[in-house]
Amino acid sequence: xxxxxxxxxxxxxxxxxxxxxxxxxxxxxxxxxxxxxxxxxxxxxxxxxxxxxxxxxxxxxxxxxxxxxxxxxxxxxxxxxxxxxxxxxxxxxxxxxxxxxxxxxxxxxxxxxxxxxxxxxxx
Amino acid sequence: xxxxxxxxxxxxxxxxxxxxxxxxxxxxxxxxxxxxxxxxxxxxxxxxxxxxxxxxxxxxxxxxxxxxxxxxxxxxxxxxxxxxxxxxxxxxxxxxxxxxxxxxxxxxxxxx
Numbered sequence: 204x205x206x207x208x209x210x211x212x213x214x215x216x217x218x219x220x221x222x223x224x225x226x227x228x229x230x231x232x233x234x235x236x237x238x239x240x241x242x243x244x245x246x247x248x249x250x251x252x253x254x255x256x257x258x259x260x261x262x263x264x265x266x267x268x269x270x271x272x273x274x275x276x277x278x279x280x281x282x283x284x285x286x287x288x289x290x291x292x293x294x295x296x297x298x299x300x301x302x303x304x305x306x307x308x309x310x311x312x313x314x315x316x317x318x319x320x321x322x323x324x325x326x
Numbered sequence: 327x328x329x330x331x332x333x334x335x336x337x338x339x340x341x342x343x344x345x346x347x348x349x350x351x352x353x354x355x356x357x358x359x360x361x362x363x364x365x366x367x368x369x370x371x372x373x374x375x376x377x378x379x380x381x382x383x384x385x386x387x388x389x390x391x392x393x394x395x396x397x398x399x400x401x402x403x404x405x406x407x408x409x410x411x412x413x414x415x416x417x418x419x420x421x422x423x424x425x426x427x428x429x430x431x432x433x434x435x436x437x438x
Contacts, residue, residue, distance in 0.1 A: 247418070247429055247430075247431050247432050248375070248418060248420075248429040248432075249429070250426055250427040250428065250429070261425050263425075263426040263427075264327075264426060265426070297374055297375075302380075304361075305359070309357070309363070309422075310422050310427075311361075311363055311365070311380055311381060311422050312365045312377055312380040312381075312386075312420075312422060313365075313375075313377065313420075314376075314377040314386065315376075316374040316375055316376070317374065318373075318374055319374050
């Protein structure tokens with residue numbers, strides 16, 4: 204059974220770069236989308252972006268200029284970087300596997316999700 | 327971007343009674359093959375979201391059959407036939423038809 208685990212610093216200073224990794228166990232990075240989703244404290248869910256196993260990426264336009272998602276198949280993990288962070292980037296960051304269907308591999312749901320990593324932006 | 331609107335935002339239900347949550351999208355979620363790219367998640371207190379329903383009406387593996395999803399196009403409903411104590415949490419709908427993937431605001435279900 205595939206499991207995902209986020210890791211990275213829990214505190215980041217304003218204007219610096221937030222970096223998280225998601226380690227995948229019980230399966231490989233092939234044939235799926237690998238995504239990041241965040242949730243500010245007490246608020247709803249915001250999709251950040253995903254990377255396909257081929258390396259193709261897609262980001263939320265609201266964050267596109269500051270976000271990079273990458274794969275490391277040798278270590279079976281994928282990573283998130285968000286540059287120039289501010290207090291509004293404080294959130295629980297989740298990684299998740301995206302299932303796709305059809306000839307065009309259209310993503311249609313996320314499962315499983317990692318347990319989440321709280322990242323606080325503060326000086 | 328497709329806007330997802332849920333209602334109600336909170337509900338309080340007696341155990342054993344039914345519950346219903348509505349999700350409306352600003353654009354149709356049907357693809358050219360007739361599939362509705364609408365997902366329902368439940369986020370239990372202190373946990374990450376777990377999938378309940380995908381493609382509008384398909385129950386995910388391990389999800390009790392008291393949960394059902396219906397609807398098409400822009401109007402969708404999640405129904406719980408008989409609410410149990412373990413069903414407390416926040417329910418989210420999500421559209422996956424087009425990027426950016428977007429979520430509803432969430433509906434908090436509590437037990438009376």
